Amino acid sequence: xxxxxxxxxxxxxxxxxxxxxxxxxxxxxxxxxxxxxxxxxxxxxxxxxxxxxxxxxxxxxxxxxxxxxxxxxxxxxxxxxxxxxxxxxxxxxxxxxxxxxxxxxxxxxxxxxxxxxxxxxxxxxxxxxxxxxxxxxxxxxxxxxxxxxxxxxxxxxxxxxxxxxxxxxxxxxxxxxxxxxxxxxxxxxxxxxxxxxxxxxxxxxxxxxxxxxxxxxxxxxxxxxxxxxxxxxxxxxxxxxxxxxxxxxxxxxxx
Numbered sequence: 620x621x622x623x624x625x626x627x628x629x630x631x632x633x634x635x636x637x638x639x640x641x642x643x644x645x646x647x648x649x650x651x652x653x654x655x656x657x658x659x660x661x662x663x664x665x666x667x668x669x670x671x672x673x674x675x676x677x678x679x680x681x682x683x684x685x686x687x688x689x690x691x692x693x694x695x696x697x698x699x700x701x702x703x704x705x706x707x708x709x710x711x712x713x714x715x716x717x718x719x720x721x722x723x724x725x726x727x728x729x730x731x732x733x734x735x736x737x738x739x740x741x742x743x744x745x746x747x748x749x750x751x752x753x754x755x756x757x758x759x760x761x762x763x764x765x766x767x768x769x770x771x772x773x774x775x776x777x778x779x780x781x782x783x784x785x786x787x788x789x790x791x792x793x794x795x796x797x798x799x800x801x802x803x804x805x806x807x808x809x810x811x812x813x814x815x816x817x818x819x820x821x822x823x824x825x826x827x828x829x830x831x832x833x834x835x836x837x838x839x840x841x842x843x844x845x846x847x848x849x850x851x852x853x854x855x856x857x858x859x860x861x862x863x864x865x866x867x868x869x870x871x872x873x874x
Contacts, residue, residue: 687790687793687809690796699829700853703726703851703852706848706849708721708847712845718738727861732861749869763863793809793810806832818836820835821835821837
């Protein structure tokens with residue numbers, strides 16, 4: 620709220636000051652229940668937090684109230700690590716059964732590797748780097764599929780959502796938002812209302828790392844998809860992980 624400066628000295632101005640003070644107090648009392656975003660003091664001399672530590676995110680979250688109308692703006696301000704590893708489980712549910720794939724995901728120097736244990740026990744390796752995507756199964760060194768990344772999306776194939784998916788949701792579809800603890804991780808939570816086909820999504824994003832901890836899709840109130848990150852490590856994965864089976868080191872393997 621902007622404060623007006625008072626400059627002249629007279630009985631009339633003194634009366635005006637008292638009136639403004641009264642209105643200010645009354646307005647503050649009425650306004651206290653509204654969601655507000657409190658920006659940091661531009662004149663603060665506090666040292667900036669290390670983005671990799673997540674402390675900056677925690678400081679920011681401590682000042683922000685998360686509501687359906689503000690959650691996208693809050694998430695967009697979170698700092699995210701440039702290198703990290705995650706262990707994911709992805710479960711699809713259908714009438715009478717379900718299937719789960721387990722994924723080790725690694726991010727380094729802009730490249731992504733996903734090692735997936737499929738429901739049939741096979742290992743599938745997907746490595747995306749420098750505009751190219753490479754796929755091979757188990758330890759097969761002879762049969763590596765390669766294609767331009769533009770024609771192949773790892774996230775689309777596995778339907779591993781990201782925080783960008785939440786940012787792209789139409790604001791009017793957001794029905795719930797706040798802070799929750801999920802898998803012992805402090806998270807920003809957001810949920811959409813059901814669409815015309817009965818589908819709704821729920822997201823949990825870690826406050827400290829800004830990374831997705833879990834995502835759930837429901838149809839008519841029943842879970843049909845669940846992704847959970849059981850472990851997240853914010854550090855550079857080994858460069859050996861960004862090497863093809865024939866020993867070719869991709870650009871992400873460089874220190």
